[in-house]
Every structure is written in structure tokens, then in C-alpha cells.
Amino acid sequence: MSMDASKVTPSPxxxxxxxxxxxxxxxxxxxxxxxxxxxxxxxxxxxxMWLTLxxxxxxxxxxxxxxxxxxxxxxxxxxFSLSNYTKAFxxxxxxxxxxxxxxxxxxxxxxxxLGYPLAYFxxxxxxxxxxxxxxxxxxxxxxxxxxxxxxxxxxxxxEGVVNTSLSWLGIISEPLNLLNTPFSVVLGxxxxxxxxxxxxxxxxxxxxxxxxxxxxQDLGANRLWTLLRVTLPLSxxxxxxxxxxxxxxxxxxxxxxxxxxxxxxxxxxxxxQQQFLSARDWAYGSALSFSLMAILLVGIFLYVRKMGSEDxx
Amino acid sequence: xxxxxxxxxxxxxxxxxxxxxxxxDMSLGIRKGEFFSLLGPSGCGKTTCLRMxxxxxxxxxxxxYLEGTDVARFPPYRRNVNTVFQxxxxxxxxxxxxxxxxxxxxxxxxxxxxxxxxxDALRMVELEDRGKNKPTQLSGGMQQRVALAxxxxxxxxxxxxxxxxxxxxxxxxxxxxxxxxxxxxxxGITFIYVTHDQEExxxxxxxxxxxxxxxxxxxGEPEELYEAPAxxxxxxxxxxxxxxEGRVESSNGMGVLSYGENQRVIFGKPQDSPVGDTVSLSVRxxxxxxxxxxxxxxxxxxVLKGIVRDVVYLGMTTQYKIDVPALQSQFTVLEQxxxxxxxxxxxxxxxxxxxxxxxxxxxxxxxxxxxxxxEEVA
Numbered sequence: 166m167s168m169d170a171s172k173v174t175p176s177p178x179x180x181x182x183x184x185x186x187x188x189x190x191x192x193x194x195x196x197x198x199x200x201x202x203x204x205x206x207x208x209x210x211x212x213x214m215w216l217t218l219x220x221x222x223x224x225x226x227x228x229x230x231x232x233x234x235x236x237x238x239x240x241x242x243x244x245f246s247l248s249n250y251t252k253a254f255x256x257x258x259x260x261x262x263x264x265x266x267x268x269x270x271x272x273x274x275x276x277x278x279l280g281y282p283l284a285y286f287x288x289x290x291x292x293x294x295x296x297x298x299x300x301x302x303x304x305x306x307x308x309x310x311x312x313x314x315x316x317x318x319x320x321x322x323x324e325g326v327v328n329t330s331l332s333w334l335g336i337i338s339e340p341l342n343l344l345n346t347p348f349s350v351v352l353g354x355x356x357x358x359x360x361x362x363x364x365x366x367x368x369x370x371x372x373x374x375x376x377x378x379x380x381x382q383d384l385g386a387n388r389l390w391t392l393l394r395v396t397l398p399l400s401x402x403x404x405x406x407x408x409x410x411x412x413x414x415x416x417x418x419x420x421x422x423x424x425x426x427x428x429x430x431x432x433x434x435x436x437x438q439q440q441f442l443s444a445r446d447w448a449y450g451s452a453l454s455f456s457l458m459a460i461l462l463v464g465i466f467l468y469v470r471k472m473g474s475e476d477x478x
Numbered sequence: 479x480x481x482x483x484x485x486x487x488x489x490x491x492x493x494x495x496x497x498x499x500x501x502x503d504m505s506l507g508i509r510k511g512e513f514f515s516l517l518g519p520s521g522c523g524k525t526t527c528l529r530m531x532x533x534x535x536x537x538x539x540x541x542x543y544l545e546g547t548d549v550a551r552f553p554p555y556r557r558n559v560n561t562v563f564q565x566x567x568x569x570x571x572x573x574x575x576x577x578x579x580x581x582x583x584x585x586x587x588x589x590x591x592x593x594x595x596x597x598d599a600l601r602m603v604e605l606e607d608r609g610k611n612k613p614t615q616l617s618g619g620m621q622q623r624v625a626l627a628x629x630x631x632x633x634x635x636x637x638x639x640x641x642x643x644x645x646x647x648x649x650x651x652x653x654x655x656x657x658x659x660x661x662x663x664x665x666g667i668t669f670i671y672v673t674h675d676q677e678e679x680x681x682x683x684x685x686x687x688x689x690x691x692x693x694x695x696x697x698g699e700p701e702e703l704y705e706a707p708a709x710x711x712x713x714x715x716x717x718x719x720x721x722x723e724g725r726v727e728s729s730n731g732m733g734v735l736s737y738g739e740n741q742r743v744i745f746g747k748p749q750d751s752p753v754g755d756t757v758s759l760s761v762r763x764x765x766x767x768x769x770x771x772x773x774x775x776x777x778x779x780x781v782l783k784g785i786v787r788d789v790v791y792l793g794m795t796t797q798y799k800i801d802v803p804a805l806q807s808q809f810t811v812l813e814q815x816x817x818x819x820x821x822x823x824x825x826x827x828x829x830x831x832x833x834x835x836x837x838x839x840x841x842x843x844x845x846x847x848x849x850x851x852x853e854e855v856a
Contacts, residue, residue: 374565374567376563376565376567377567377569377570379532379534379554379561379563379567380561380563380567380568380569381569381580382533382534382553382554382555383532383533383534383554383555383559383560383561383629384555384560384580384581384584384628384629384632385555385581385584385585385632386555386580386584387553387555390584394580395569398571399569399570399571
């Protein structure tokens with residue numbers, strides 16, 4: 166994704182201004198000329214080959230499939246029909262798509278609310294222990310996502326940790342129905358994607374010049390005003406990157422709703438998975454995938470434009 | 479002086495960082511409207527002192543009175559002071575106008591007044607046509623002026639400047655020194671200026687506090703610090719000094735150090751240095767005259783023999799390094815290149831000469847009175 170590239174190598178201010186002035190085309194030409202063109206090719210070749218083989222080609226295959234139909238034995242019959250797409254946008258899946266966006270949206274807001282203070286603390290007050298905090302943040306990832314999600318079942322089920330503790334304390338008399346609810350799915354998504362939000366936030370807050378915070382206070386801003394007028398605007402690229410890295414995979418997630426969800430938590434990822442694996446209708450599944458991608462692309466475009474982060478696109 | 483005459487008064491201020499005494503029992507009064515410099519080598523505590531006045535550091539002990547109120551424990555945003563930071567610290571996401579308006583917006587002033595004051599401030603630093611630029615689109619000198627406008631627009635009781643010209647090249651620096659001085663005169667706000675550059679401090683300041691290892695060595699006007707340094711450190715840090723140490727051998731109304739035939743150093747105030755005591759003197763290079771061996775120095779003058787070692791021709795002046803065998807040390811002597819016809823034009827290395835100066839120019843320094851003030855900073 167292009168946002169990663171712009172994070173790793175921030176150009177110096179003067180250069181940035183010059184680049185912005187130059188047109189898109191001359192920028193492109195300048196970048197890919199002579200020696201630097203060769204260097205760029207050599208450096209990028211392995212990734213380009215990998216992505217072409219395992220991303221672009223499969224996507225093309227899926228794209229072609231999406232206009233076909235289901236054969237008698239679950240194979241794909243190529244053809245050109247838009248019926249899969251009309252089915253994909255049928256009112257049948259509207260609630261599922263809306264639910265996917267709602268779950269992912271709530272999870273994104275929650276990860277932002279949890280991740281921002283966390284990233285702020287590590288970046289500003291972490292001091293010499295910064296790396297320890299970052300390792301602690303990454304530690305859960307040394308376990309498989311599946312196992313981490315399963316562990317929530319142990320915590321949330323009727324005889325689980327939460328319910329037994331609460332009834333032992335006498336707070337509840339009947340076990341709460343926590344598992345297989347929208348609550349458990351959003352909780353699982355929030356838990357799973359928290360680091361994806363926190364790390365970009367950390368990266369942008371870590372870069373923040375601390376003397377700017379002093380300057381704001383010097384000019385009469387208390388902590389809240391400093392946060393709203395200086396810290397938040399300057400960490401906006403991190404917020405945009407974090408929300409995208411959280412929201413996009415969360416919308417299409419199928420493992421969390423599958424394990425932690427119930428009958429009323431079906432997400433679009435589950436539907437696509439079902440089409441490929443149980444219903445064996447690859448053509449329809451492909452059309453659903455592409456529809457989701459199209460909606461997301463439009464959404465991301467509008468979002469990034471709204472946030473004014475031209476650096477990201 | 480009464481409390482109202484001071485913009486800032488420090489009383490017994492100490493700041494510890496772990497075991498390090500960054501600022502050590504410092505007391506200082508800075509008068510209203512004054513251009514005051516804190517001068518010293520790096521690590522002397524001058525920046526820490528400024529940061530305590532701004533509120534970024536809390537003193538371990540002591541009080542800081544800002545216009546009569548002890549603000550030592552106030553957060554920065556509750557003090558009527560503003561800072562020009564060493565690295566400018568302009569907000570990169572705001573344009574020049576919005577940077578300058580930051581403090582005024584916080585005070586929730588009427589929009590029209592904010593606009594007017596921002597415009598006036600930008601005109602003062604000659605950047606009124608750059609209001610819509612982002613800070614990164616400006617040169618270092620311009621950014622510096624924006625930082626100045628952003629601080630001054632709030633009309634603080636005291637403006638704090640933390641080596642604000644450190645990042646500029648020499649020419650721009652000289653120009654900004656004069657501009658700062660002009661601005662100081664026109665706004666009438668108290669300036670506290672931190673620098674390690676003694677020339678800069680002398681050029682700009684009404685008064686200077688020379689600091690060393692967390693303590694104030696001497697406070698005074700530039701001329702006072704140069705002509706009458708109170709300690710050996712000040713004598714060496716402000717300009718160049720020649721140091722003379724010796725035992726007071728005879729006191730004939732004046733203190734005298736004699737070094738054999740026709741070599742003597744005479745100094746005033748013998749009551750401070752009784753016969754038999756060791757005394758430490760300093761004399762400035764430009765006060766010393768060089769004579770031919772056969773020339774007769776005035777009776778009342780100090781006289782020492784020397785051998786010229788180094789000659790550095792500086793255009794307006796010539797700087798000599800001269801070995802003085804009687805003191806087993808080397809003197810620096812600065813002569814005006816007046817080139818009067820009868821005068822010898824330049825001395826050559828290896829030539830023998832006589833150094834002479836009036837006893838009035840000798841400063842009696844307290845012998846090791848301040849901690850570790852024996853090493854010389856030239």
C-alpha cells in the first residue's frame with residue numbers, strides 16, 4: 166500500500182514543496198529516468214513479481230469468474246452475465262453488508278479510542294522503555310489469531326470466566342448471554358485489530374516534535390487545547406492509516422463472526438466464504454468479493470479526501 | 479529597588495536533575511523593559527533557568543516572581559511569558575498567520591482584533607505578505623521572525639529567547655541581532671536572552687548574567703563585565719585576559735609584585751592584599767603597550783620584559799602572543815595599527831620587547847574565591 170512508502174521515507178520539507186509544485190507527469194518522469202529507473206526496477210522486481218503472480222493474476226481470474234456461472238458439479242462456467250452482480254446488490258444482502266460496515270466501524274472507533282491514548286503514552290512518556298512497550302503490544306501476535314479468538318469463547322461463554330466471576334461476586338444470578346452476539350463479534354474485532362491501529366498512531370506520534378507541545382503550552386494552551394489543536398492534527402496521518410488498516414480487514418473478516426458470532430451476526434465475509442466453500446458457487450462469490458472491493462474503494466477515496474491526507478494516496 | 483521594578487525575580491532557585499545541580503541557589507532580579515542576557519558555556523544552567531521561568535521545568539527549590547507573583551509552580555499556560563524556541567517550534571500544520579494567531583485565539587479575543595494584531599506583528603517582522611505560507615516554505619531567518627512575531631503578538635510581560643539565532647549563518651545573525659534590538663526598543667517588553675556567544679550578549683544586552691556550573695558569577699552591564707570582571711572565569715569568558723599571579727612583596731601605598739630589576743606589576747587597593755599574600759590579577763590585551771628595550775616606561779607603570787612569539791595581523795589591529803619569562807606565561811597583546819610615522823609598524827617573532835601598562839588596568843581577582851574558577855576559558 167502506498168501509505169507505507171510515504172511513512173518510511175518522509176521527504177524533507179523543501180523537497181516536498183518542490184514535488185508538490187511539479188506536475189504529476191513530470192514527477193513520474195523524473196522518478197523513472199536513467200540510473201534511478203534501473204535501481205527502482207532492481208529493488209522492486211521481486212515484490213512486483215510476487216504481487217503479479219499471487220495478487221494481480223488471481224484477482225484477474227476472480228474478475229473473469231465473476232461474470233460466469235455455477236456448473237453442475239460446483240465448477241465455474243465462464244461466460245458474460247451480470248446476474249451475479251445483480252444478485253450481489255440484491256436487498257437480500259443489504260442487511261449483511263450494512264452489518265459488516267457497522268461492526269467494522271464500531272470496532273474501528275473503539276480501537277481508535279483505546280489505541281490513541283496507548284500510542285500517545287508510549288510515544289511521549291515511553292522514554293527508554295519504548296521498545297519494551299512495543300514488544301508487549303506485539304506479544305499477543307506471537308500466538309495464532311485463531312487461538313486468540315478461541316480464548317474469547319472461554320472467557321465469554323455461559324460457564325466462562327466473566328459469568329462465573331460475576332455470579333461468584335453475586336452481581337448476577339443468571340449467566341449473561343455474551344457469546345454469539347453482536348457484542349462478542351465487535352469485541353473480537355476490536356481486540357484483534359488494536360495493534361493495527363496502535364502502531365501507525367505510534368509512528369506518527371513518535372515523529373511529533375515535542376517542542377511543539379511546549380510551544381502550544383507556552384502560547385496559553387492547556388493540555389486539552391494542545392491535544393485538539395496540535396497533537397491530533399499532526400497525528401492525523403497516523404489516524405487515517407490506522408483506521409484504514411483496521412476498517413478494511415474488519416469489514417471482510419469472517420473468522421471472528423464465525424467463531425464468536427451467532428445467527429444474527431452474519432457478515433459479508435461469511436457469505437463470500439460460504440459461496441466459495443459450501444455453496445460451491447465461485448462465480449457468485451467472486452462477484453460479491455468485487456462488489457465489496459468496489460464499495461470499499463469508493464469509501465476510502467472519499468474518506469482520505471475528507472481527511473485531507475494527500476500523502477496517503 | 480522595589481518589587482515593582484522587577485519583571486522577574488529569582489530567589490534561591492535550585493534545580494536538580496538526579497544528582498546534577500543544573501541551577502544552584504540562584505538569585506537574580508531582572509528589571510522591567512530590560513534586555514537581559516544569560517551568558518555561559520554549554521551546561522552552565524542558563525537554558526534550564528529559562529525553562530523554569532517559562533514553566534517547562536519546576537524548580538527543586540526557590541521562588542520565581544513574575545511581576546510580584548510566585549509562579550514557580552504554575553503551568554506554562556498560566557504565565558504571562560512567551561518563548562522563542564531555539565528550533566523555532568512553529569506548528570507545521572498551520573500557516574504563518576495561524577501560527578501567530580495561536581495564542582490570541584486561545585484567549586478568545588474578537589476576530590477583528592486577532593486579525594489586526596496578527597497583521598501588525600507580521601509587519602513588525604516584515605513578513606506581512608507571507609501570512610498564507612506554511613512554515614516549511616520559509617527560510618530559516620524568516621521562520622525565526624515568525625517565531626518572534628508569534629511570541630510578541632501576545633504582549634507578554636517577559637519574552638524568553640533561547641539561543642534564537644544559533645541556527646543562522648553569521649551574516650544573517652548579525653542582521654537579526656540588530657533587528658531584535660530594534661524590536662526590543664519599540665515594544666518595550668522585557669527580553670531574557672540565553673546565549674553562549676559573549677559577543678552577541680555584549681552587542682545586544684542592557685545587562686548580562688555570566689553563569690557557570692549553575693551559578694551566577696557576575697551580573698552587570700557589558701562594559702562593567704569587560705572592564706571590571708569580578709572573577710577569573712568572567713575575565714576569561716568575556717573577551718581575552720592576561721592573568722598574573724604572585725606574592726605581594728612590598729606595599730608602598732600600592733600593592734607591588736616585583737620580578738627583579740626593572741620588572742614590576744603595580745596594582746591598587748593594597749588593603750585587599752596585605753604583604754605576603756598571594757594575589758591574582760587580570761589585564762586586558764589592548765591596555766598593554768609594547769616598547770623597545772631602550773625606551774623608558776613611565777615611572778608609575780607596570781613593566782615586564784617579553785619575547786614576541788606570534789604575530790597575527792588583523793587589519794585594524796595586530797595580535798601578539800608574547801612570552802613573559804618573569805611570569806613563566808604567555809601574554810596576549812592587541813595593538814592598534816595606527817602606523818604613526820615614528821612608530822615601529824610591526825613586531826617580528828623573536829624580538830625582545832617591554833610590556834607596559836598603567837596599574838589602573840589591573841583587576842584584582844578573588845583568589846580561587848569561586849568554585850573551580852582556575853581554568854581559563856579564552
